[in-house]
Amino acid sequence: MTFSAILTANRPWHVLTIAALITFASTSVGVAQEASHTLTIRDGKFEPSTLEVKAGVKFKLTITNATKKSAEFESAELNREKVIPAGASGSVFIGPLQPGSYPFVDDFNKSATGQIVAK
Amino acid sequence: MFATALIVFREVLEAALIVSIVMAASKSVADRGVWVAGGIFGGVVGAALVAIFAGYIADVATGIGQELLNASVLALAVVMLGWHSIWMATHGREMAQNLGAIGAAVSSGHRPLYALALATGSAVLREGSETVLFLNGIAAGEHDAAYALLAGGMIGLAGGIAAGAGMYFGLLRIPVRYLFSVTNWMVLLLAAGMASQAAGFLVQAGLVPDLGAPIWDTSWLLSEKSLFGRVMHALVGYVSRPAGIQVLLFVATLLGITVLTRLFGTSQHAARKSVTTPV
Numbered sequence: 001m002t003f004s005a006i007l008t009a010n011r012p013w014h015v016l017t018i019a020a021l022i023t024f025a026s027t028s029v030g031v032a033q034e035a036s037h038t039l040t041i042r043d044g045k046f047e048p049s050t051l052e053v054k055a056g057v058k059f060k061l062t063i064t065n066a067t068k069k070s071a072e073f074e075s076a077e078l079n080r081e082k083v084i085p086a087g088a089s090g091s092v093f094i095g096p097l098q099p100g101s102y103p104f105v106d107d108f109n110k111s112a113t114g115q116i117v118a119k
Numbered sequence: 120m121f122a123t124a125l126i127v128f129r130e131v132l133e134a135a136l137i138v139s140i141v142m143a144a145s146k147s148v149a150d151r152g153v154w155v156a157g158g159i160f161g162g163v164v165g166a167a168l169v170a171i172f173a174g175y176i177a178d179v180a181t182g183i184g185q186e187l188l189n190a191s192v193l194a195l196a197v198v199m200l201g202w203h204s205i206w207m208a209t210h211g212r213e214m215a216q217n218l219g220a221i222g223a224a225v226s227s228g229h230r231p232l233y234a235l236a237l238a239t240g241s242a243v244l245r246e247g248s249e250t251v252l253f254l255n256g257i258a259a260g261e262h263d264a265a266y267a268l269l270a271g272g273m274i275g276l277a278g279g280i281a282a283g284a285g286m287y288f289g290l291l292r293i294p295v296r297y298l299f300s301v302t303n304w305m306v307l308l309l310a311a312g313m314a315s316q317a318a319g320f321l322v323q324a325g326l327v328p329d330l331g332a333p334i335w336d337t338s339w340l341l342s343e344k345s346l347f348g349r350v351m352h353a354l355v356g357y358v359s360r361p362a363g364i365q366v367l368l369f370v371a372t373l374l375g376i377t378v379l380t381r382l383f384g385t386s387q388h389a390a391r392k393s394v395t396t397p398v
Binding site: 058060062068069070071072076077078079080081082083084085086087088089090091092093107108110 | 178332358360
């Protein structure tokens, strides 16, 4: 059975499932757009090195590695660890955070550090 | 060079500890070396492939490809370790009863060594791909440092393997009577820790609720950045500030495998009994 056949078949639960999926997808996109921040690794440093975020709100952090070396965004305080290959970007979801400051480091290049400050 | 050695050591250490547990758990099983070596080789090849396609993987699914991959690879390892534990529970008794060479050879012939090989391969793949990416990045950045890079990499690799070997021979010092109970527990905790790590990746990817993060903070007691903290991370998935769902998955995996091994272990035993008991 082809996909279009499934769609046209007179089976309401397919329509319901698809509708539910679309709703689910659009809500999760909606949440993702609600709060998002970016970090860039350039010349061995995080830009910005201090990132202010709203406390109590989950957000998506997109990290772009503009260097020629792989980096590993790591923060024990945030319980996050992610390799960002050279020239690539990746995202992590963080929070909701209590007010406070959460340091992070490029574990492959310890001189690159920064912090997320939740207010 | 020192920084390179340290990072390579850390990554190799985690995989080497898992390999040493698997080797100790399968002590005196014929062909286990071939299977485990196959798992390591597959893991290395997989790590190279992951590193080559890292940029692509990172971009998949709006930046969470790496988390999806890690969680899947971890889940595979959990299932394989669980399956091996259950198999051992159903066959361990007869193996213990027929300690003779024939009994051991027959039992070990059916033992799912592929499960151990896959679990090993998954650990090598995860840690290896990070190592390759790290080394590759350094190599691209500083061409003149190739010698230092190579030396650092080799020192780190040798150190990690030495630590794994140390753990293996340490485990072998345990009297044979207790060895397999110890390794059974270690495999169980390993699987639970991996399930917890997989949950952590899914939280990081925003795919599952964290159920409270952090649910506690034990960084005052043991930092996961310390050497012992990293060893505990490899062995039981220790993190100082876990999300609630990580703790939940840890406990659920622990209970799930224990219940299944008890269930299959006793049912097998009961079945055997009912066959041999004259009616």
